[in-house]
Structures are given as C-alpha cells and as structure tokens.
Amino acid sequence: MYELPSEEVGEPGLPDQFHPLQAQLLRLTFQPGNYDPEQVFSAMDLNVYYDENHTRRYKRPDWFGVVGVPRLYENRDLRLSYVVWQEGVSPSLVVELLSPSTQDQDLGQVEGEADGTPTKWEVYEQILRVPYYVVYDRTMGGFRGFELERGATAESPRYVEVEVRENRWWLEGLELGVGLWQGTYENVNRLWLRFYGSSGDWIPTPTERERAEKERERRARESAEQREARERQAKERERQAREAAEERAERFRRLLMENGINPDEI
Template sequence: MVAQITPLDICWQPLPDDFQLEDEPVENTGQPILAGALRESLEISGFIQEQMLIASNFAICATVNGQFIAKAADWVYIPRVNQIVGDRTSYTPHLEGEIPAIVMEFLSQTEGEEYSSKRTYPPGKWFFYEQILQVPIYIIFDPDGGLLEFHQLENGHYELKQPDENGRHWIATIGLHLGTWRGTKEGRTGYWLRWWDESGNLLPWAVEMVEQERQRAEQEKQRAEQEAQRAEQERRQKERLIAYLQSQGIDPDSLLTDGTEG
C-alpha cells in the first residue's frame, strides 16, 4: 500500500513573540565573516537598493499545516520588501514582501541539515527552501574545500547547475556573477564567495579599494616626481647651453631676438 503524502497547507504569519528558534547560529566564526564579505562588496559597488533585504542568521518564517516554522539562513537576498524596518529579526514572505531570490548555506561541522529533505515537522532546510518557500536559487558553499553548489528551482525541484568557463554562475536577478576566490581577509585565509560584474570585473572589498587608492596615489606621486625631474633636467640643460654660448662670446638673448625677427 502506497503511503499518502499529506498536502502542504501553507500560510504566512509573523514570528510570534514567544517563539524559540529551532536553528541556533552555528558556532563558527568564519560564517559571519563570509556573509559580511558578500554584502560588503555589493554595498560598496552601489548594488544595494533601499527596498532590498540582505541578511544572515535571522528567521525566515512560514506556517505549514498549522505549525509555525522558522529557519535561519546563513545568507539571504530578498529583492523587495513592503516596508523598511531597522534591526529586523524575522521575515515572513508574501506577508512582508517578496520571497527570497537567493538563499545560501555555508557548510559547517553540523552536517546534513543543508541537504535535508525531511518533510515532517520540523522540516529540513532543503525541503523548506524548495517546497515551502520555493526559493529560486539555493547555494551551498564549503568554505574549507571551496566547493560551490548552485541549485536552481526547475519544475518544483532543485537542479544542480554547472559553472561557466570561469567557474562562475550568472544570477540574473542581481545582475552579477558569483564564484569562489582564494585569499585573505580579516585574518582568514581560504576560500570566499565573490561577486563579478557582467564584464568580469571583481567587485572589491573596502580593504582592496583602500589598497587600490594607495597604489593610485603612489603612481600619481611617482608621475609628479618624474615630471619634476624632467623639468629640472631641462632647466640644467638650458643653463649649460647659456653658459656655453657665453663662453663663445655669444649673447643668448640676441639669438632669441634674431630668431623672432620677421
């Protein structure tokens, strides 16, 4: 006998005041840094608009079959919310704005939850994002090994997508490429998720912009010094020429006068 699958009765209600989050933030100092770096480059480059919501480790809410559910994504991008709220602690799609366009999870020592398709209460994150929220793009990133999994919702299920020839994924809803990058930031050396624009230019972090400005200022200083040296060489060359002409009994000013006579 085939077991009957209980249909999902989904509605959208705000987070109750007394609700205790099931998903505690993972004790991994690298995850907040990874999430913050993703937002930082977007903000510096002017991609964040007022109506957008970009956050990490805060409750995304839904009520399924009469039971309230909240999951704390490591990073979430919502293109438009109905109201700008400071210090938002939770978000209910449809009730407060659009559904998340991108949800990311960073793998940690607590394995399995990111891939859990558990349907019964409380549902796994994979099932929650795919079947309840129906988030178009679900990204799973392994900061230690650098593996980036890009899952796109197609016909109601996530399909794993391959990167382009540069190892990046184009995200039309945000107008940028997403890929991995290895380097150091805030004392952490390893793999990072980074943004590239449509032309393939890496969106910089603040520290990189400061370094670029320092290099630009240094180059400008070198150009100014080279120009000053060139002017000084010309001045000395002119002085030597005047001294030579005078040693030959020639008045340099007369040469200038002769040269200007019509």
C-alpha cells in the same frame, strides 16, 4: 517582526569562526547589477519566517539576499528577523555553509518532521521558491549551485543542479556572479565565496575600494612628482646649455680682442 522570536531557543551560537567571516564577505560584495543598493537586503543567521498560518515556523540560513525590498525594515529600522508575508518578497539567493551537523539538511537528504514541518530544502524550493541556492563545502574547497527549474509548474517547482565552471556561476536574474576566490580577507588567506560583476572582476569590499583608491592617489602623486622632476631636469638642461653657449661666445670675443679684432665691428 517585533513579536516573533529572533533567537534560536536552545541552540548554541555560530558553529565556528569561519561562518560569520564568510557571511560578512558575502554581504559586503552582494551588489546585484540591476538593483539600487537601497533596495537590496542581506543577512546572516537571521530567522526567515515563511508561513503565516504557522507563525512559529522559520528557517535560519547561513546567509541570504533579497532584492526589491528596502535595506531597512519599513525604511527606518534594522530587522530582527525576516517575515516573508510582511515583506512581500522571498529571498533571491540563499547560501548554506556546509558543516557536519547540517549537511544532510542543507542538501535535502532528510525527511520532514512528524508534525508536518517542512525541511529546509522544501522551504527554499517549494514554499519560498528561492531562485538560486548555493551550498559551499569549505573543507572540500568547492560549492554547488541549484536553480529553480525554469518553466516548472506552479504546483511543484524543482531545483536543478547547475554546472559550475571554473568555480564560478553567473546568476542571470541578479546580473551578478558567485565564485570561489583565493585571497586574504580579515588577514586570513584561504578560498572564500564572494560575488563578481559583469566584467568578471570580483566586487570589492569597502576596505578594498579604499585601498585601491589610495593606491591610485599614490600613483597619481608619483606621476605628478615624476612629471615635475622631468620638467625641472629639462629646465636645468636648458639653463646649462644657455650658459655654455654664453661662455663659448665670451671666449670667442676675448680671442678676437687678443688678436686686435674688434668683435663689434665684425
């Protein structure tokens, strides 16, 4: 990992502002239900080296997630790239964010290079055999999901497009779902791709969790304050009722005495 290039030589940076924000939201909500968070890794725009015999060949997904590997490289360092033959585990999910310059590659509509370098689609499907592949077209407001065909022969696995219902797709092997969410992230309100859990609820980001916890604390304080106010009001009513009863008894006592009757002798 330390010897292979971690940058795309001759390539510009990220294509727009949307790509890093969308990838970051995916990273923050990628929490497979059947894996410990310390055994989950995800990254955006990171070189994935896939061929030990051609060590300079790599693909650079917009975002990908891996389960069953340490969050840190060898449990000690941030990764510069993802070298499959060293890690021993291929990505479990790849997400490509469609743009005009990469759309044909992302959808497998281009030929391999003359030197035998496989296309992005071929790498994901035939070499890495990524179980789940998602392409999101933000301009059209929809995403497509592809799953590696169950029972496919070892020699020729194939992606099969799944039916995405109500803009959601449950990834059974990860105990996690991916879908489109209309909401505000980083002060931008739009359709975002993010993950949801088995309950069907969107997995919150750390900021959302913190905000929700503060709201729960506020409501708890409000409830406590309201309870204390009710108790004070009840005590005040009891005090007023007691004083009113004492006042009535005193008036009756005076009335008896005015009429020559000793109340203590009654």
